[in-house]
Structures are given as structure tokens and as C-alpha cells.
Amino acid sequence: MFFKMQIKKSTTQEINRGLYTNTTDKKVHSNSFEWIHKIGSVTTRVDLQEPGAGMSLTSNDTLFSMLRILFPEPFVIFKDGWIREHDATGIYAINDARQLQTSVLWRLQSPWCPVKDLETSLSAELILSNQTLREQSDGALAVECTVLATSVRTAIWSTDTLAWETKPMELKNYRRDCAHEDVTVQCLLFELPGFKQSLALFARSDEIHHTTLTSTPIEGANAPKAREYVLKSHFFPTIIEKGVLHRGRFLAVIGPSQAEKDWCLRTADAFSRQPPLLQ
Secondary structure (H helix, E strand, O other): OOOOOOOOOOOHHHHHOOOOOOOOOOOEEEEOOEEEEEEOOEEEEEEOOOOOOOEEEEEOOEEEEEEEEOOOOOOEEEEEEEEEOOEEEEEEEEOOOOOEEEEEEEEEOOOOOOOOOOOOOEEEEEEEEEEEOOOEEEOOEEEEEEEEEOEEEEEEEEOOEEEEOOOOEOOOEEEEEOOOOOOOEEEEEEEOOOOOOEEEEEEEOOOOOEEEEEEEEOOOOOOOOOEEEEEEEEEOOOEEEOOOOEEEEEEEEEEOOOOOOHHHHHHHHHHHOOOOOOO
16 A cells, blocks of 8 residues: 655644654554554554544645544643553543543544454544533533545434435535434545545544535645545534433545445444443
């Protein structure tokens, strides 16, 4: 798998928000609470002590996507963390009026995900858990995924069918609410400039409130028609009660090119069939 991307305007430092820029030649590396995996030319990195940084995806030292929790950074405190093979878990406290206790599990190559070819694919699953120490509190949190891409297509999986939008869109402003009695899966498929693979993002309607997507153009001769897409997925009800644990999942998968979308259907189907998270 060979990825080539040069985007001068949006450098690693500008999007990365504090993560290191150098990659490692080792396939798996962990140092205290920093967790690095390298699959093909793609390197994933998580620093549990920097909760606002999230997970970065780089290829040839160029950042093309970042997935992070939108913590209120002045108030988030790292409490504990551990790394076990392909899992990295961080425990955080939000030291403001909401008094939230949040855990974040980052998992690579989820065993249930049908995209298995390690040379051409990668899956990153995020499991987010949230509760409050107050009798009642605002428990809403959002997951933000930034992707550098030339286009995006959206789809909804329901009743064994993945229904795609008619054509790729720039999606300057987009919102989808996720209030459904039956479990549906939202899919967004991004075409990555200079990549033979594409990046798909998935979320379940029973674990998410709504999503928004915005995009801005990236200027530069080395990134024709590229845009910076920012997907925000809003988790959890506004009001949560003490003693009630709320959990939600988010899935990012690097798979074949955008023209080969059958793997998205298989992944959305498998994602929808996962048992509901215990609340």
C-alpha cells in the first residue's frame, strides 16, 4: 500500500494539535501512555495523556485524518490509562460544573470488521463511555473527525440495504439527525487525494444524536480540488443521571477505492449486527 499526499497549506502541525510529527519504523510501539501502530504506509498514533489530540493517521509523514473527542480542554484531566496490544484506554474527568467521568477505548483491527486485508485496509473503532457525579448533568460529548479528501458520498444502511446519495458532494453544510426506532448505520465515504484506498466513517443511530459535516477548500498545486472535511458526531442525551452509564461507538475504516463500495455495505451490515452496548 503506497500513499502519496502533499498538502502544503494544512500541515501536520496545523491539524495535529500537539502530536509528534515523526513516525516509527516499528510495527507496534508503546511508551508509557503513547501508542503507535504502523500498518503498510499508514501510522496511527494515540497519546492518552493528550486527550484533545485523539488518534492521528499519517502516511509518509503527512497527516490525512484525525479523530478526537471534543473535550473542554481547560477542564479535562487525565486520570488513568493502559495499553494492551491493539487497545488503548484512557480515563478522564471533566472538572467543570458537569462533573463528567469519561473513558475512551481506541481499538485497531476490530475482529468483527469484515475488511481483513492488513496490506490494504485498517479499522479503528472508538468506544466512548460517559457518566456524571452529579444527580443530573449535561452529558453531551462530540467526536470530531478531520479528513483531507477530494469528495465525499453519504449513505444509510437499513434493512440489509445501503442506500447511497446520487453523486459525490462537497457538502459545505450538512446535518443528519439519528432518531430511528430501528438501528440504522450512517456511512460517509471519502476519496483521499493520491490514495488508492478510501476512508469510510460509520456511526449507529441508537448510539448517536446527530452529525454535522462542513468543508473548506485546500489551496495548493499539490492538492487539486482537495477539501478539509470536519465531521462532528454528537453523542449522548443532553441530560444524564448519576449512576447511569452511556456508551457509544464510532468506526473509521480504510478500504478499497470509492468505486468499490461493496465493502462499505458489508461493514455497515456487520456494525449494525453488533450487540447493543450495555447502558
